[in-house]
Amino acid sequence: MAGFLGLKFPSLFAKPASLSSLAGVVAAAVPISNAQTRERLRMKQIFQEARERCRNDPLDGVRFTLDEFHDALDQCDFGFPVGSKIKGTVFMTDDNGAHVDIFGKSSAYLPLHEACLYKVKHVAEAGIHPGSQEEFIVVGENAEDDCLVLSLRSIQWDLAWERCRQLQLEDAPIKGKVIGGNKGGVVVIVEGLHGFIPFSQITMKASAEELMNKELLLKFMEVDQEQSKLVLSNCKAIASSQVQYGIGSVVTGIIQNVKPYGAFVDIGGISGLLHVSQISHDHISDISKVLQPGDTLKVMVLNHDHVRNRLSLSTKKLEPTPGDMIRNPKLVFEKADEMAQLFMRRIAQAEAMAHEDMLRYQIEEVL
Structure with missing residues (x-):
């Protein structure tokens, strides 16, 4: 059993010690001086007095009152004007937004x-969680709740326009998703704008409805933040990134539209025609039973018309x-590259044989 002040007492269950052995234990204890005892008592008294003072009269000894402290706060301007940027920490989120501590007299919302620039159903989709530290911009004040209204969207808005201006200067391509349209063209989302x-x-001859939700390769033609005007071109992007597809090359595309005479396939922004006669060796009476818009295909390039x-x-x-395209199109997709290589070898062999025949004919003519 542990002792007090360094003394070690025998266990209650141990055999009683003799008087001589107990005297040895007491003699071995470390003595405490009277000066140390007085110091401990003094410190104890100081802590007790401080505890009572904090409990009963916390402002004792303070040179100003609590009312004077509040008056001093009111005289200081802790306001944040609309348009100013402040840093804050999110401490709670709900279905309508997030509560932010801006280290001021009141919180902000x-x-x-x-x-976010994009539509979200909860702030978590925009990466906002309790503990998130962000730089916000003040966009208003809610007088009813006595709190500031903050925005991240405004900051992202300026950054998105700056990004678009930079892409225009670099003449760099960008992808945009079609979200609407009218008689003159289509509306797309690029960088959240x-x-x-x-x-x-637009290179493809299609209506706004046919282009809805499709991604197009684009380049900027006009970027005007003051007028909130972004004009883009699909033709310009395709022309500068046009790939020279050789005969026999295999490419992956997505079916855009199906007609009785064939299917139109989008290949990196270039439109290709898969004629009904080139779908399968077997006869196809109804293309819609074999191919559907949105299907992904591997196709072989037979010709590239650079003019159109x-x-x-x-x-x-x-x-x-x-007949595999009718019975097992998945197998055709998986074996496409292998079959293309076989096709190219046959073409090479046929060209070699034709060249030999031509040489033989020329020799016979000379003889």
């Missing part, structure tokens, strides 16, 4: 619609056995 593409600047920027395509050449 970030509404859901000000959390709304941009417009005139139909004259159109490709002639084939899946017929990629069939391991005739």
